[in-house]
Amino acid sequence: MLLAHRIRIDANATQRDYFARAAGTARRVWNWALAEWRRQIAQGHKPNAMALKKQFNAIKYLDPAWLDANGTPWLRSIHRDAHAQPFANLARAWSRYFDQRRAGQRAHSPRFKKKGRCVDSFYLANDKFRLEGRVAVLPKVGRVVLCEALRWPGKIQGASVAREAGHWFLSVQVEVPEQAALRRRTGDAITGVDLGVSSVATLSSGEKFTAPRPLQGALRRLRIRSRRLSCKLESAKTSIGIAGRVPKGTRLPASKNRTKGAQALARLQARIARVRRDFTHKLTTRLCRESQAVVIEDLNVKGMLANSRLSRAIADVGFYEVRRQLQYKALRYGTRIVLADRWYPSSRLCSNCGIRNGELVLRERTWTCASCGTHHDRDVNAAINLQRLATDALAAQTALPEASLAATPGTAAALEPAAGGKVTPVRHEHGQQDGSGQEEDAAHICSRLR
Numbered sequence: 550m551l552l553a554h555r556i557r558i559d560a561n562a563t564q565r566d567y568f569a570r571a572a573g574t575a576r577r578v579w580n581w582a583l584a585e586w587r588r589q590i591a592q593g594h595k596p597n598a599m600a601l602k603k604q605f606n607a608i609k610y611l612d613p614a615w616l617d618a619n620g621t622p623w624l625r626s627i628h629r630d631a632h633a634q635p636f637a638n639l640a641r642a643w644s645r646y647f648d649q650r651r652a653g654q655r656a657h658s659p660r661f662k663k664k665g666r667c668v669d670s671f672y673l674a675n676d677k678f679r680l681e682g683r684v685a686v687l688p689k690v691g692r693v694v695l696c697e698a699l700r701w702p703g704k705i706q707g708a709s710v711a712r713e714a715g716h717w718f719l720s721v722q723v724e725v726p727e728q729a730a731l732r733r734r735t736g737d738a739i740t741g742v743d744l745g746v747s748s749v750a751t752l753s754s755g756e757k758f759t760a761p762r763p764l765q766g767a768l769r770r771l772r773i774r775s776r777r778l779s780c781k782l783e784s785a786k787t788s789i790g791i792a793g794r795v796p797k798g799t800r801l802p803a804s805k806n807r808t809k810g811a812q813a814l815a816r817l818q819a820r821i822a823r824v825r826r827d828f829t830h831k832l833t834t835r836l837c838r839e840s841q842a843v844v845i846e847d848l849n850v851k852g853m854l855a856n857s858r859l860s861r862a863i864a865d866v867g868f869y870e871v872r873r874q875l876q877y878k879a880l881r882y883g884t885r886i887v888l889a890d891r892w893y894p895s896s897r898l899c900s901n902c903g904i905r906n907g908e909l910v911l912r913e914r915t916w917t918c919a920s921c922g923t924h925h926d927r928d929v930n931a932a933i934n935l936q937r938l939a940t941d942a943l944a945a946q947t948a949l950p951e952a953s954l955a956a957t958p959g960t961a962a963a964l965e966p967a968a969g970g971k972v973t974p975v976r977h978e979h980g981q982q983d984g985s986g987q988e989e990d991a992a993h994i995c996s997r998l999r
């Protein structure tokens with residue numbers, strides 16, 4: 550199982566300087582490669598990453614654009630991996646773009662990276678660095694102190710160094726042996742989870758989780774810091790005599806105060822992200838640890854975000870991230886993730902008598918069933934319905950899974966269809982940033998309506 554561990558680096562000034570230069574190199578090489586790729590396409594050629602890299606290697610120590618003021622090639626001071634990897638990344642980005650286009654999804658072609666606007670990062674191949682407890686020995690920089698030792702045993706596949714709000718992080722990809730990656734479950738419940746805005750997750754047991762909604766809390770401070778930064782940008786613009794839009798390619802003079810303002814804003818954004826991440830990790834771990842099956846709705850998050858009145862609250866909770874984490878953690882705990890069809894009327898069915906009630910507006914938090922008279926909490930009722938859905942689907946199989954399933958990850962898709970329903974395995978792929986880079990299958994159930 551491929552897992553990534555992201556560790557903060559306690560870097561000194563020299564190391565930070567090197568990291569910034571290496572990340573800058575990676576960005577500049579990416580931009581060079583992308584420009585060249587586009588140029589070749591425009592001329593009717595078929596570019597590929599290997600040929601581009603060869604072409605770059607031929608000029609990288611000679612071309613005046615890649616020499617410093619003394620005429621020496623500055624690329625020599627940066628480790629090779631930092632400027633070799635962008636070619637592979639670019640090839641991946643193009644093929645992802647074409648895959649998405651072919652699948653009829655919305656996609657955008659690879660873009661140029663802009664300093665200060667992109668994630669600063671660079672790559673390290675697994676044979677170029679080593680870890681000794683809380684010390685990493687990196688090429689060109691030597692020993693750097695880490696805030697934590699690597700958590701998992703296994704074969705290291707590679708690493709990248711990236712900056713987030715002034716801190717540098719080492720993200721190590723490890724191929725963890727199955728036995729070490731598996732975790733013991735503490736419960737065998739079948740849990741229905743209703744995701745919502747007022748309480749982010751309501752379990753079929755009736756328990757409700759309120760998300761910290763970090764963005765909501767930080768909005769005021771965010772506005773203040775953004776305004777301060779924008780004042781500094783304005784004054785930078787007037788100092789070089791620009792009014793209105795900044796023409797493309799202009800470089801605004803960066804003052805000390807502007808840099809400080811930008812850093813303060815970035816620190817706040819990073820804090821918001823951290824609070825959110827902490828909450829979703831704790832929630833999803835608990836769900837996977839305590840249940841043999843977790844049922845969630847296959848929400849149309851993109852569509853929900855299009856609702857301008859709700860989008861901020863929805864984005865603040867991070868529904869998609871909840872689902873992504875559930876899906877990779879399920880493999881480690883041997884938990885089954887069941888996705889209920891997005892048209893399953895979970896909030897409208899009465900969990901007591903099974904009668905389908907009329908449309909509910911979002912405002913109605915509680916309702917009373919017209920036929921049996923039960924008073925329902927909207928979210929708890931939906932969670933119970935989702936739980937039922939999975940219980941039925943699992944009962945359609947001969948036996949409930951008791952042992953851990955994680956040893957055979959593919960089996961999650963082998964769920965039998967509930968009578969009258971259909972099961973479509975959905976593929977879910979996620980990035981290498983955190984969690985695993987594996988593909989997972991989850992059962993997709995469209996159940997009969999009762």
Ligand SMILES: [Zn+2]
Binds near residue numbers: 901902
């Ligand atoms: Zn009823």
